[in-house]
Amino acid sequence: MENIILNNGIKIPTVGLGIYNLNDEDIIVKAIDDLGYRLIDTARMYGNEEILGNAIKRCKVKREELFITTKVYGPDRGYKNTKRAIQNSLENLKLNYIDLILIHEPYKDGNEMYIALEEALAEGKVKSIGVSNYNKEQYLNLLDCCRVIPAVNQVEAHVFNRRKELQKVLEKYGTIMEAWSPLAAGKNNIFKNKILQEIGEKYKKTAAQVALKYLISNKIIVIPKSANIERLRQNIDLFDFELDKKDLEKIDELDNGISLFGWYD
């Protein structure tokens, strides 16, 4: 597994498993023990922190080798509620620290929530902090008042909307971009896309693998979700081939900069 170093010196795996709508403890254990997943992405909103906590307890991999992300959201709004939420997530996950905690989306009082994240960081309850779904303006506003620069901004990113401009700004200040729905959640017929399939044939890889490799080749962390063992295997089997410059340029052509999920920059 390859890693990227965050702005606090901590390593994050370039490929992880997103578990929105994936509530099967056995699959999560298999993904960790048998397939090599180390980064698991949940959120308080998904309602499956406890399931993930059970899987972490059951799996054979040492806690220090895992990278667990969760997110605080609407019902946790406000400084005090966010502090309480972090404590609650630690209990749900049965952990004494969380590797990365994000503000799930920009809220009016997001800056107060962020202060609670900064304090949790100082207390050792979380190792890294960041945001999700922040556009350039929202990110720059946060930079104006935060003490700790977000380690990560998790946003919609896939071959059809690669977020190049946003990534440039994030990189300038030291924040890594992480892609949610890196397979576009199957939209736009991505798994049958001609360009991705043709490139995949050269390397004996599927369109999905090419789409994920494109993102990690551009220094974007990916957290594809699958509840199917064969597809889980595919999605992490990305490190025995490289896309060349021409491949990357061809895939660039798929990017039309439009959200497939109604988010606006």
Ligand SMILES: NC(=O)c1ccc[n+]([C@@H]2O[C@H](COP(=O)([O-])OP(=O)(O)OC[C@H]3O[C@@H](n4cnc5c(N)ncnc54)[C@H](OP(=O)(O)O)[C@@H]3O)[C@@H](O)[C@H]2O)c1
């Ligand atoms: N921060 C946020 O606001 C936010 C928003 C959305 C998502 N997320 C995170 O991002 C994760 C992934 O996003 P997502 O689940 O929306 O979309 P995704 O990972 O882009 O796509 C998942 C879909 O693709 C299918 N799939 C997965 N691998 C495949 C493969 N190799 N070949 C063919 N089909 C494949 C899955 O079906 P099967 O399960 O049947 O394989 C599922 O229908 C979520 O689980 C969550 O952790 C975060």
